[in-house]
Amino acid sequence: MNLPYDDIAEQQADLMRMLLPHLNETLPDGRFILGVLPPPPPAETVRIVTGSSPQAPAEDLTVWEIPLRSDPDSEDLLGGDEVLGLVRALHTGTQIFSSSRLSTVMGMRLVLVDPTQVAPAPPDETDATTTILRTLVQPWTEDQPDPxxxxxxxxxxxxxxxxxxxxxxxxxxxxxxxxxxxxxxxxxxxxxxxxxxxxxxxxxxxxxxxxxxxx
Structure with missing residues (x-):
């Protein structure tokens, strides 16, 4: 079920806001989230860039392209906690992907993620604490700045x-x-x-x- 791309763009922007508190968080393998990229339309995905540091060369960075919906027939889109859980899981242990899911973008390795094949890492106590404090300091609103x-x-x-x-x-x-x-x-x-x-x-x-x- 395809949603209007305006809805996809809005969800990408919402994910941007929800993942910002994790800007300096160390992932399980010691890497960091270095970027959140909006794929061009009509892609119903988000791209998360990870690497050891902003100074790392492009070839050492990974771009994880994550579908915003694990069920093609559903209108429900993945939220920030679900995307973060997938990214954490992708940085836990050894991950093997077929060549059909690997390519490059802007000199970085691009991996097409199948959410049905990845068990998201569960949220921890720090996640809950962050949510509580963020909600109190910055209550959620659907209104976004323009631009x-x-x-x-x-x-x-x-x-x-x-x-x-x-x-x-x-x-x-x-x-x-x-x-x-x-x-x-x-x-x-x-x-x-x-x-x-x-x-x-x-x-x-x-x-x-x-x-x-x-x-």
Missing amino acids: RLRGYLRRPDRLRLYFDREDDITVVAADVRPAGAVTAVLAALDSLLSEAGQQPDGDPHCSRKLDLTNW
Whole structure:
């Protein structure tokens, strides 16, 4: 059952918000979540990037493409806890995938995950604590900022941010330096995203990109 892509885009953005508290969490094998990427339409998936550090070369990173629904006939989409459970399980023990499920994207290894073949790691006490505290500090709301953050990717000395707008779910990427004038960039972001930008240099997750690293 195919949902309107607006619903898929909204779920990708919700997953982005729900996974942020786990930005610095160590996965079972010592790796970290380094990115959440919005696959281009009509893919009903989310891509989670993991690696040893943002400084690791692209070939040492893994992009896990996870379907947002384990049952093709269901309207129910996977939530943040379920996606996190799958990512943790994928970093537990040795994982073997057929060559048909392996490829590359942006120089990173891309693995197509079959959720029916992976037993998600259960949430732990820290997860419950995080949920309680986050709910008290930032009560959940379906309203998202405009422009809306759809994903991110951490690389050496830069952060690629993926945005769309309330009236246009076409994704635009913006590269910023975390050590740069981030406050100024964020203040001007709405107008900056209206600029023409450049071709996305082999990044299939956006239609164009902006280089804001010199701000």
